[in-house]
Amino acid sequence: xxxxxxxxxxxxxxxxxxxxxxxxxxxxxxxxxxxxxxxxxxxxxxxxxxxxxxxxxxxxxxxxxxxxxxxxxxxxxxxxxxxxxxxxxxxxxxxxxxxxxxxxxxxxxxxxxxxxxxxxxxxxxxxxxxxxxxxxxxxxxxxxxxxxxxxxxxxxxxxxxxxxxxxxxxxxxxxxxxxxxxxxxxxxxxxxxxxxxxxxxxxxxxxxxxxxxxxxxxxxxxxxxxxxxxxxxxxxxxxxxxxxxxxxxxxxxxxxxxxxxxxxxxxxxxxxxxxxxxxxxxxxxxxxxxxxxxxxxxxxxxxxxxxxx
Amino acid sequence: xxxxxxxxxxxxxxxxxxxxxxxxxxxxxxxxxxxxxxxxxxxxxxxxxxxxxxxxxxxxxxxxxxxxxxxxxxxxxxxxxxxxxxxxxxxxxxxxxxxxxxxxxxxxxxxxxxxxxxxxxxxxxxxxxxxxxxxxxxxxxxxxxxxxxxxxxxxxxxxxxxxxxxxxxxxxxxxxxxxxxxxxxxxxxxxxxxxxxxxxxxxxxxxxxxxxxxxxxxxxxxxxxxxxxxxxxxxxxxxxxxxxxxxxxxxxxxxxxxxxxxxxxxxxxxxxxxxxxxxxxxxxxxxxxxxxxxxxxxxxxxxxxxxxxxxxxxxxxxxxxxxxxxxxxxxxxxxxxxxxxxxxxxxxxxxxxxxxxxxxxxxxxx
Numbered sequence: 001x002x003x004x005x006x007x008x009x010x011x012x013x014x015x016x017x018x019x020x021x022x023x024x025x026x027x028x029x030x031x032x033x034x035x036x037x038x039x040x041x042x043x044x045x046x047x048x049x050x051x052x053x054x055x056x057x058x059x060x061x062x063x064x065x066x067x068x069x070x071x072x073x074x075x076x077x078x079x080x081x082x083x084x085x086x087x088x089x090x091x092x093x094x095x096x097x098x099x100x101x102x103x104x105x106x107x108x109x110x111x112x113x114x115x116x117x118x119x120x121x122x123x124x125x126x127x128x129x130x131x132x133x134x135x136x137x138x139x140x141x142x143x144x145x146x147x148x149x150x151x152x153x154x155x156x157x158x159x160x161x162x163x164x165x166x167x168x169x170x171x172x173x174x175x176x177x178x179x180x181x182x183x184x185x186x187x188x189x190x191x192x193x194x195x196x197x198x199x200x201x202x203x204x205x206x207x208x209x210x211x212x213x214x215x216x217x218x219x220x221x222x223x224x225x226x227x228x229x230x231x232x233x234x235x236x237x238x239x240x241x242x243x244x245x246x247x248x249x250x251x252x253x254x255x256x257x258x259x260x261x262x263x264x265x266x267x268x269x270x271x272x273x274x275x276x277x278x279x280x281x282x283x284x285x286x287x288x289x290x291x292x293x294x295x296x297x298x299x300x301x302x303x304x305x306x307x308x309x
Numbered sequence: 310x311x312x313x314x315x316x317x318x319x320x321x322x323x324x325x326x327x328x329x330x331x332x333x334x335x336x337x338x339x340x341x342x343x344x345x346x347x348x349x350x351x352x353x354x355x356x357x358x359x360x361x362x363x364x365x366x367x368x369x370x371x372x373x374x375x376x377x378x379x380x381x382x383x384x385x386x387x388x389x390x391x392x393x394x395x396x397x398x399x400x401x402x403x404x405x406x407x408x409x410x411x412x413x414x415x416x417x418x419x420x421x422x423x424x425x426x427x428x429x430x431x432x433x434x435x436x437x438x439x440x441x442x443x444x445x446x447x448x449x450x451x452x453x454x455x456x457x458x459x460x461x462x463x464x465x466x467x468x469x470x471x472x473x474x475x476x477x478x479x480x481x482x483x484x485x486x487x488x489x490x491x492x493x494x495x496x497x498x499x500x501x502x503x504x505x506x507x508x509x510x511x512x513x514x515x516x517x518x519x520x521x522x523x524x525x526x527x528x529x530x531x532x533x534x535x536x537x538x539x540x541x542x543x544x545x546x547x548x549x550x551x552x553x554x555x556x557x558x559x560x561x562x563x564x565x566x567x568x569x570x571x572x573x574x575x576x577x578x579x580x581x582x583x584x585x586x587x588x589x590x591x592x593x594x595x596x597x598x599x600x601x602x603x604x605x606x607x608x609x610x611x612x613x614x615x616x617x618x619x620x621x622x623x624x625x626x627x628x629x630x631x632x633x634x635x636x637x638x639x640x641x642x643x644x645x646x647x648x649x650x651x652x653x654x655x656x657x658x659x660x661x662x663x664x665x666x667x668x669x670x671x672x673x674x675x
Contacts, residue, residue, distance in 0.1 A: 048674060051516050052516075052673065053512065053515060053516065053673050053674045054673060054674055055673065072672070073518065076515075076516055076517060076518050077518050079516060081512075081513065081516040083509050083512040083513060084509075085508070085509035085512075086509075087508070087509050087510045087512055087513035088510070089316070089319075089320070089508075089510060090508075091319065091320060091323045091324065092316065092319055092320075096316070096319065099312065100312055100313075100316050101513070101517075103311075103312030103313075104312065104313065104514065104517045104518075104519050105517055105518060106518070146513075
């Protein structure tokens, strides 16, 4: 049932702006594949090309052997797409939205109820409620139900978790894992780097380029630097101070501490130097911990490298 | 497709603003045009300066005042008063009889009346002039017949056909029907389609296997129905509030209106395919459709009096042909054989617009 996707040398520009720059990628059947990247990195443009909503300037995309330009009608039958903005009718009720999306795909809610039951059961108690009165998390679940109701073999979700609370986000990913088990290829884009570790494979995008494509584990494994998490009593000037001290290292705020990544030969020396230099700048209560990198650290390093180059 | 139409009805009925536009506007417009904007003269205030004060002038004054068009407010005594009266602004016309009016008429066979008109409102002045002249001519005719003095004089006798009382409702109702059908049909559809673009739901519709023609028919059907209801409301108002006759076949009238509605809807879709936002669609419908409909269709200003270039442009305006058709049906009561050409023109325009909009309807986002 599920499909594989072959993307070859896709380029797309809007006037001066290069949205996609020679992107090539293969996605296997039944994968839960994540596209991670900041706003404007080209995720949405790529998805719109995959769903045949945009034409690429150059390059080809095939979905299950179908060409997205020539065979767009067939592709539209097998694709479930959830656009970045919730594409629901605010003045219709939950039930009416779902029925409408089922009927434009020539199917009915009853026919595929099994498929959406897990998701829809969360919002079914509110089925008479108008969509504008739903919370972000409920809207998201309804939008997913609408994208799934015609039993697609490819599900494309454009930033489904943007603007949704943390609990709903976790729930949502669990649902995606379940979907994957019933043999649907799923592509998800997200600006939240922490969600990358939930995917089978991820592609990191920036300015229309693919920076890395790999499993989350491999991406962490390839990260060679040491990360120090730094905390002091005076956090406010800390980033600027650390940047001034370590010209070639990458310094960024991460949660409650500041991360400094270093490829110094002697890490012990680096750490003690850091401490003495900070005390000179009147920082007290200095805590420095060596930590193993998270996927976010890897992405930030890759993106920094891309900008420098 | 049925689901699509049902959804569209939900949109319309749940948005009270569009309901107000759909059903409130026609009624308000018809009543406004019917009552407020009128070309008829009722009780225009006049003054009379009678230098003669004899039997004939009294009779003539009587005729003029009893015509219902005029209201005598002042009997003036001298020429000096005239200017002051006009400056007060209430008096629209002063009728002056020369001295020795009856005697001159008896002896020389002619006498003079002078009409002074306040032409700061040219239309009103023209009409008052025509009315008064008419009354005086009728009087002198009768006089001649009665006295058997038959010096054969040729009188110009103009008679107003089809609208003998020159009722402006007869002119406005066809115009209002046209403007409203155009506005409701074209503007509402173009807005409802661009709204989907704006909200991003169009993206989801495009990804579905729906064909452009299915989306278009789904969008348009509710508005065909609603416009038709509107039309019936206007016709009922015209008939029972303004007592406007429908002399021709009602079925034919409704059929022609339906054709025009479909044409306007097709135009609305065409507008929506080239505009990105609701605002843009609204402006386009307003300026590209409303103004030409009102100005160039012959609704208010006669096409024959326009510069040649505008006359040619008016041929491109569907409302022009439609107004000819409904005037023919409602006022003259003639059948299709008298306006098949106009019908054909509108039918052709309809096909053209539908073809264009299906062709221009984007199956992708660009």
